[in-house]
Amino acid sequence: MTPAYRMKRISFHYGEIPVLEVGDLQIASGEIVALAGPNGAGKTTLLHILAFVTSPSSGEIFFFNDRLEKHNVLSFRRRVGLLLQNPYLFNTTVLKNTMWGLRLRGYSRAVAREKASRSLQRVGLSGFEYRDARKLSGGETQRVALSRALALDPDVLLLDEPANHMDRESIERTLEMVQEFNKKHGTTIVLTTHDIPKIQHIVHRVIHLRGGMVVPSLPENLFSGQLMEDGSVFQTERISVILPSPVSKGSHIAVDPTKIKIDTTVPRSTLPNSFTGRVVSLTSENGFASIGIHAGERFRVRADADSSLLADLHLGRNVCITLQSDSMFVF
């Protein structure tokens, strides 16, 4: 499948301060992707880069296989819709707000009006056409902004924190509309969130961001510390992790919970990055088991719920865990 975005070594700096360094990243056409991470993780900056309203400081972006150049920024931008967290509506009617983007693309007034009306209908705002856009509630404002973006039939729809500032019903409604649009038109959807559970039922993939970097793991196994021995060892407060290859900088380590091996038979493995500990929690959800293990640091391990290993585990059981060499990411 054609990738909607292919990014190579993308970085963004505010002056001298690095805000984003995402390395290589690909988003497939028709995919629904969530950019997850806490405030300040770089989600919105990345979203603005994907909307072509912010230029990266370095790196390359390919949009549907075409390389981003100065001359095609506007044409790329016109194929993307971005719903801001706190959208701005023009000081005019709801209909004219929805027509603006269409008029900019050269549609006649009559066609733009028809398309805008249909888009407003899609978001459940029929009858709102001649209302003053500045006198709408927060939820209605969001829906007008969504209708304004959808009216343009974008190839990619970006949503900045759609689950924020909205009640549960509005969130559900917005996500349903987005999902339906994706199914019907094959539109690529990228949304940001710091609250994965609210949106995880519609997304195909979650990209985790921390400190402006893509981290290949869930945020549970995230430890801060410092590099030692020329960058070949990462020292947290309680354990030392031997890195597969030395790194030059980093103050955090993330360990992919799906790439941690649990051994119940050997009390102490001689393998590098093996730690003994005991099981402190055991939960099961959506076909996955989540095992909390206290082994110096508190680790979370994810395994298939039907794994034979689980039969041997119980709270308080002593185990040995081994971090696989490709499970670690220092940033």
Place this chain on the structure above:
Amino acid sequence: MKFFVDAVYNAMSLIFGFDREVYLVVWTSLKVSGIAAFLAAVCGIPLGTLLALKQFRGKQGILLVLNTLMALPTVVVGLFFYALLSRRGPLGDMGLLFTPEGIVIGLFVLSLPIVVNLTLAAIQGMDPRLFLTCKLLGAGPAQQAWMIMREARFAVTAAVVIAFGRVISEVGIAMMLGGNIKGFTRTMTTAIALETSKGEFELGLALGLLLLTVAFIVNALLFFIQRGQG
């Protein structure tokens, strides 16, 4: 006191008797000020928008000059253009001195910095999300400028109204570049100055009252514009 009451009575008679001379002066004032404010709007609004939206070297210097020009003394503009337009001046051959066109040029120069500065301030004070939204909707640079100007329309219109208010009430430029020629370049302010010095207090007072009326209308317009914005 009787002198004052008589003067007011005679002034009212001139106004409500639709005295030709009075209304010719009012018309000349409105005409030259209106054209000057219109030209200042045509040039000043795009210029103010451009200055607000573009970052370039020397911008701070231009802003400083514009701020200085806001407080430009009208007699200095009059003097400068008198030198340019007089027979011995570089533009003397154009024959614009002591004509309504000459006054318009001077008033245009006086009102342009006002329109530019107030437009610039209006656009710089807009919600930052507006600029991002224009970009996100796929507007090119000229379309963005147009959308932003439209959004700032109340404040921009107020800028033009303020500029009009400034030029209609000035006297230095109209006097020096118009020459206060009866029936040709005589404006309300120059007529008031002349008639008062001649002792024709009634005519001066009538024109003064009409000037106040114009000022009131200008302020009423501003009030309604600001109400529309809210």
